[in-house]
Amino acid sequence: MLQVTQGPQSPVLVRQQFSILGTASATYAGQTLTIIVDGRFRTTGPEIRPNGTWQVDFLFQDPGNRRLRLEVGTDSTEIVIPVVTSLPEAQRLRFTQIPTRIPVQQATLVEGTADNYPDGTELQLRADRQFELARPTVEAGKWRATIGFNQPGRRIIEIRTLDGQQRAEVELDVIGVTPRPPRVSFTNPPQRVREEETVLLSGGAENYNDGDQLILRADQRLELARPRVQDGKWQANTLFRQPGNRLIEIIGSEQDKAQFVLEVVAAPPSSFQILARSAWTSNPTPSSLPNLAPRRITIHHTALSAAPSTSATQAQDAARMRVIWNSHVNGNGWSDIGYHFIIMPSGRVFSARSELKRGAHDVINDGLGVAFDGIYTSATINQKMFDAAVALCTVLCRRYGIKNTVTPVPTATADFGTRNLPLILGHRDRVSTQCPGTEGGRTVRLPEIRTAVNAQLQ
Numbered sequence: 001m002l003q004v005t006q007g008p009q010s011p012v013l014v015r016q017q018f019s020i021l022g023t024a025s026a027t028y029a030g031q032t033l034t035i036i037v038d039g040r041f042r043t044t045g046p047e048i049r050p051n052g053t054w055q056v057d058f059l060f061q062d063p064g065n066r067r068l069r070l071e072v073g074t075d076s077t078e079i080v081i082p083v084v085t086s087l088p089e090a091q092r093l094r095f096t097q098i099p100t101r102i103p104v105q106q107a108t109l110v111e112g113t114a115d116n117y118p119d120g121t122e123l124q125l126r127a128d129r130q131f132e133l134a135r136p137t138v139e140a141g142k143w144r145a146t147i148g149f150n151q152p153g154r155r156i157i158e159i160r161t162l163d164g165q166q167r168a169e170v171e172l173d174v175i176g177v178t179p180r181p182p183r184v185s186f187t188n189p190p191q192r193v194r195e196e197e198t199v200l201l202s203g204g205a206e207n208y209n210d211g212d213q214l215i216l217r218a219d220q221r222l223e224l225a226r227p228r229v230q231d232g233k234w235q236a237n238t239l240f241r242q243p244g245n246r247l248i249e250i251i252g253s254e255q256d257k258a259q260f261v262l263e264v265v266a267a268p269p270s271s272f273q274i275l276a277r278s279a280w281t282s283n284p285t286p287s288s289l290p291n292l293a294p295r296r297i298t299i300h301h302t303a304l305s306a307a308p309s310t311s312a313t314q315a316q317d318a319a320r321m322r323v324i325w326n327s328h329v330n331g332n333g334w335s336d337i338g339y340h341f342i343i344m345p346s347g348r349v350f351s352a353r354s355e356l357k358r359g360a361h362d363v364i365n366d367g368l369g370v371a372f373d374g375i376y377t378s379a380t381i382n383q384k385m386f387d388a389a390v391a392l393c394t395v396l397c398r399r400y401g402i403k404n405t406v407t408p409v410p411t412a413t414a415d416f417g418t419r420n421l422p423l424i425l426g427h428r429d430r431v432s433t434q435c436p437g438t439e440g441g442r443t444v445r446l447p448e449i450r451t452a453v454n455a456q457l458q
């Protein structure tokens with residue numbers, strides 16, 4: 001009989017000495033045990049004591065499940081002993097939640113477990129194995145902390161006990177986030193425009209807010225417009241009165257500008273002229289009137305009798321302007337002449353109400369009012385009046401960006417609902433009236449005026 005009564009209860013470490021106790025038949029007293037390791041190495045063990053007990057003290061150099069066989073006489077017994085290089089870690093720190101990359105200056109929650117640590121144990125969270133980030137405490141086997149970094153780069157994040165005996169680490173990329181700078185620009189800027197011709201300038205305004213105001217400037221001193229940003233874009237109508245090369249800038253701030261050079265071409269010389277309001281009165285148009293952004297031109301006749309003759313002097317025409325003014329202001333009770341321009345039978349064109357102010361001429365008043373002086377329900381305008389109307393309307397279309405005067409577009413009217421009408425139209429097209437004459441405007445040659453102006457604009 002040979003048996004083990006006591007051996008290692010748990011794995012042993014390499015080079016850790018341990019003991020195996022056992023008993024044998026008393027007949028083996030004084031005999032020596034033989035030890036066979038893993039069925040290969042045979043060595044001599046201790047003697048069996050007189051009372052039959054024995055003790056083997058042993059250690060292993062290598063890990064693994066090691067088999068020890070003990071023999072004496074015809075008896076033998078075997079024991080398997082797990083041998084390890086280190087004991088299983090009873091306490092263990094781990095990360096369970098941490099992003100692999102975070103932006104700079106963003107607070108980020110990191111979490112982990114702390115197996116077999118008592119509640120309240122203080123841990124240390126470090127960066128790059130030196131900088132303390134936080135001191136989380138263990139609660140129910142877990143820890144958590146909020147971290148953040150001011151500089152981009154790859155960081156080593158470490159959770160450790162205060163004595164550094166237990167630790168775990170992960171890597172984290174801190175990403176630099178540079179705010180995108182605002183940027184204004186021009187979109188397809190024109191190379192060339194005519195003087196006195198309205199041009200729509202537009203462009204982008206990246207990283208601006210809706211409603212932000214930009215400045216559109218010419219030659220670094222003349223402010224043209226203050227467009228507001230909408231959906232990352234801006235636009236503004238501009239008009240140049242001087243020919244030459246102009247430096248056009250859109251400005252968001254001192255740091256954010258865009259520019260291009262625009263060639264303003266002189267209009268061809270013309271004998272056509274618009275006589276200023278000062279040619280017939282020193283009274284200005286009342287500034288209290290609402291402003292006008294003209295969208296079309298409405299043709300009228302003044303419907304006043306006794307118009308000057310085709311050979312009237314400028315003084316006679318100017319006197320007639322005062323008659324019309326008196327009729328509108330003292331007769332109709334208006335603030336000023338209702339029209340913006342009046343064409344005399346002489347072919348002279350007078351500026352009446354300021355074109356910056358809303359007129360009083362066709363109920364809706366969203367356009368410029370141009371009137372032939374006289375009554376044209378049956379009479380027809382003369383050639384000088386026709387030529388003056390074409391020249392005046394061409395100037396006004398260029399000035400206000402009207403590019404097509406023949407194609408009908410849906411237009412609100414006072415008496416006929418929405419109608420398709422061209423941008424040069426007659427008073428009677430929107431209001432129930434005979435003005436400016438019969439036969440759909442034939443007496444004032446309205447269709448011919450439209451066509452002639454449109455040809456000038458192309």
Ligand SMILES: [Zn+2]
Nearest residue numbers: 300301427435
């Ligand atoms: Zn009219």
